[in-house]
Amino acid sequence: MVITKEIKLTTRGPGDIIDITGEVQQAVSGSNLTSGAVTVFVPGSTGGITTIEYEPGLLKDLPEFWEKLIPSDRSYHHDETWHDGNGFSHLRAALVGPDITVPFVDGQLTLGTWQQIVFLEFDNKGRNRRIVVQIIGE
Numbered sequence: 001m002v003i004t005k006e007i008k009l010t011t012r013g014p015g016d017i018i019d020i021t022g023e024v025q026q027a028v029s030g031s032n033l034t035s036g037a038v039t040v041f042v043p044g045s046t047g048g049i050t051t052i053e054y055e056p057g058l059l060k061d062l063p064e065f066w067e068k069l070i071p072s073d074r075s076y077h078h079d080e081t082w083h084d085g086n087g088f089s090h091l092r093a094a095l096v097g098p099d100i101t102v103p104f105v106d107g108q109l110t111l112g113t114w115q116q117i118v119f120l121e122f123d124n125k126g127r128n129r130r131i132v133v134q135i136i137g138e
Contacts, residue, residue, distance in 0.1 A: 001033060001136070001137065001138065002134065002135070002136050003027075003031045003033070003134070003135045004132065004133070004134045004135075005027045005030075005132075005133045005134075005135070006130055006131065006132060006133065007020055007023045007024075007027075007130075007131040007133060008128070008129070008130055008131075009119060009128070009129040009130075009131065010126065010127075010128050010129070011119075011121040011123075011126050011127050011128075011129060012121070012126045013121060013123065013124065013125050013126045014063075014072065014088075014089065014121060014122055014123065014124055015062075015063035015066070015121070016120075016121035016126070017052075017054070017059055017062060017063075017118050017119070017120055017121075018118060018119045018121070019054045019116050019117070019118055020040070020117050020118065020119055020131060021054075021109070021111070021116040021117045021118075023131075023133075024038060024040055024102070024109065024117050024133055025108070025109050027133045027135060028104050028107060028108075028109060028135055029107055031135045031137070033104075033107070033135060033137035033138060034105075034106055034107050034137070034138065035103075035104060035105050035106070035137055035138060036103070036104060036135060036136050036137015036138060037101050037102065037103050037104070037135075037136055037137065038101070038102055038104060038109070038133060038134065038135045038136075039099055039100070039101045039132075039133070039134045039136075040099060040100050040101075040102070040117060040131060040132075040133055041098055041099040041131070041132045041133075041134070042098050042099070042119060042129060042130075042131055042132075043098075043130060043132065044093075044098070044127075044129070045090055045093055045094075045098075046086060046089040046090060046093050046121075046122045046123035046127075047093055047098070047119060047120065047121055047122060047123070047127075047129060048092070048093045048095075048096030048097060048098065048119070048120040048122060049096070049097070049098060049099050049100045049117065049118070049119055049120070049131070050096050050097070050100060050117075050118060050120065051100065051111070051115045051116060051117055051118065052115075052116065052118055053114040053115065053116070054116040054118060055114075062120075066092050066122075069092075069095075070088050070091045070092050070095075071088065072088045072124070074088075075087070076088060076090075076091070078090055084124075085124050086122075086123055086124040088122075088124075089122040089123045089124055090122075092120075092122040093120075093122045096120060096122075100117060102117065104137070119131060
Protein backbone atom coordinates (compact mmCIF):
# COMPACT_ATOMS: atom_id res chain seq x y z
CA MET A 1 0.00 0.00 0.00
CA VAL A 2 1.15 3.55 -0.75
CA ILE A 3 -0.06 6.54 1.25
CA THR A 4 0.93 10.13 0.46
CA LYS A 5 0.63 13.01 2.93
CA GLU A 6 2.00 16.56 3.14
CA ILE A 7 3.66 18.73 5.73
CA LYS A 8 3.35 22.49 5.29
CA LEU A 9 6.09 24.80 6.61
CA THR A 10 6.79 28.51 6.66
CA THR A 11 10.50 29.30 6.86
CA ARG A 12 12.41 32.41 7.88
CA GLY A 13 15.13 32.18 5.22
CA PRO A 14 18.62 30.75 4.75
CA GLY A 15 19.93 28.78 7.70
CA ASP A 16 16.47 27.85 8.95
CA ILE A 17 16.53 24.26 10.24
CA ILE A 18 13.16 22.75 11.07
CA ASP A 19 12.75 19.44 12.89
CA ILE A 20 9.97 17.52 11.13
CA THR A 21 10.51 14.16 12.85
CA GLY A 22 7.26 14.40 14.83
CA GLU A 23 5.20 15.19 11.75
CA VAL A 24 6.78 12.30 9.81
CA GLN A 25 6.19 9.89 12.71
CA GLN A 26 2.61 11.11 12.97
CA ALA A 27 2.09 10.41 9.25
CA VAL A 28 3.48 6.88 9.66
CA SER A 29 1.39 6.23 12.77
CA GLY A 30 -1.74 7.54 11.04
CA SER A 31 -1.19 5.26 8.07
CA ASN A 32 -1.99 2.11 10.11
CA LEU A 33 0.92 0.39 8.36
CA THR A 34 3.27 -1.55 10.62
CA SER A 35 6.40 -1.95 8.53
CA GLY A 36 7.83 -0.37 5.41
CA ALA A 37 9.62 2.80 4.40
CA VAL A 38 8.75 6.47 4.37
CA THR A 39 10.24 8.89 1.87
CA VAL A 40 10.33 12.58 2.79
CA PHE A 41 10.76 14.86 -0.23
CA VAL A 42 10.83 18.63 -0.77
CA PRO A 43 9.71 19.85 -4.20
CA GLY A 44 11.96 22.70 -5.28
CA SER A 45 15.65 23.29 -5.79
CA THR A 46 16.58 25.45 -2.78
CA GLY A 47 15.62 23.23 0.15
CA GLY A 48 17.03 20.01 1.54
CA ILE A 49 16.08 17.07 3.74
CA THR A 50 18.58 15.25 5.95
CA THR A 51 19.11 14.04 9.51
CA ILE A 52 21.07 15.65 12.33
CA GLU A 53 21.11 15.71 16.08
CA TYR A 54 18.76 18.65 16.58
CA GLU A 55 20.60 20.44 19.38
CA PRO A 56 21.67 24.10 19.89
CA GLY A 57 25.33 23.58 18.98
CA LEU A 58 24.61 21.93 15.64
CA LEU A 59 21.87 24.46 14.90
CA LYS A 60 24.70 27.05 14.94
CA ASP A 61 27.41 24.83 13.40
CA LEU A 62 25.46 23.79 10.33
CA PRO A 63 24.74 27.31 8.97
CA GLU A 64 28.35 28.31 9.71
CA PHE A 65 29.55 25.24 7.82
CA TRP A 66 27.43 26.12 4.78
CA GLU A 67 28.70 29.69 4.81
CA LYS A 68 32.33 28.47 4.78
CA LEU A 69 31.71 25.82 2.15
CA ILE A 70 29.45 27.81 -0.21
CA PRO A 71 29.51 31.51 0.77
CA SER A 72 26.36 33.56 0.27
CA ASP A 73 28.25 36.82 -0.26
CA ARG A 74 29.78 36.00 -3.63
CA SER A 75 28.40 35.98 -7.14
CA TYR A 76 27.44 32.76 -8.90
CA HIS A 77 26.70 32.18 -12.59
CA HIS A 78 23.08 31.38 -11.64
CA ASP A 79 22.77 34.92 -10.26
CA GLU A 80 23.84 36.34 -13.63
CA THR A 81 21.12 34.31 -15.35
CA TRP A 82 18.18 35.05 -13.04
CA HIS A 83 19.38 38.03 -10.94
CA ASP A 84 17.78 36.54 -7.84
CA GLY A 85 20.93 36.26 -5.70
CA ASN A 86 20.30 32.69 -4.64
CA GLY A 87 22.96 30.78 -6.57
CA PHE A 88 24.44 29.66 -3.26
CA SER A 89 21.04 28.25 -2.27
CA HIS A 90 20.90 25.92 -5.26
CA LEU A 91 24.44 24.65 -4.68
CA ARG A 92 23.82 23.93 -0.99
CA ALA A 93 20.55 22.15 -1.77
CA ALA A 94 22.24 20.08 -4.48
CA LEU A 95 24.77 18.79 -1.94
CA VAL A 96 22.17 17.79 0.63
CA GLY A 97 19.52 16.51 -1.76
CA PRO A 98 15.74 16.84 -1.69
CA ASP A 99 14.83 13.61 0.10
CA ILE A 100 15.49 10.90 2.61
CA THR A 101 14.03 7.43 3.07
CA VAL A 102 13.65 5.94 6.54
CA PRO A 103 12.44 2.42 7.31
CA PHE A 104 9.82 1.88 9.98
CA VAL A 105 9.08 -1.22 12.07
CA ASP A 106 6.04 -1.75 14.29
CA GLY A 107 4.84 1.69 13.17
CA GLN A 108 7.95 3.45 14.51
CA LEU A 109 10.70 5.22 12.55
CA THR A 110 14.02 3.41 12.92
CA LEU A 111 15.99 6.57 13.66
CA GLY A 112 18.92 6.56 16.05
CA THR A 113 18.53 7.98 19.56
CA TRP A 114 19.93 11.39 18.63
CA GLN A 115 18.81 11.45 15.00
CA GLN A 116 16.05 13.75 13.78
CA ILE A 117 14.70 14.40 10.28
CA VAL A 118 15.15 18.07 9.36
CA PHE A 119 14.20 20.42 6.57
CA LEU A 120 16.99 22.87 5.64
CA GLU A 121 16.00 26.18 4.07
CA PHE A 122 18.71 27.40 1.72
CA ASP A 123 16.81 30.05 -0.25
CA ASN A 124 17.73 33.69 0.35
CA LYS A 125 14.26 34.50 1.71
CA GLY A 126 11.58 32.82 3.77
CA ARG A 127 9.28 30.50 1.88
CA ASN A 128 6.09 28.54 2.24
CA ARG A 129 7.15 24.94 1.77
CA ARG A 130 5.31 21.73 1.04
CA ILE A 131 7.00 18.52 2.13
CA VAL A 132 5.72 15.31 0.53
CA VAL A 133 5.66 12.26 2.81
CA GLN A 134 5.12 8.98 0.97
CA ILE A 135 4.66 5.85 3.04
CA ILE A 136 5.02 2.40 1.49
CA GLY A 137 4.40 -0.70 3.56
CA GLU A 138 2.12 -3.32 4.96
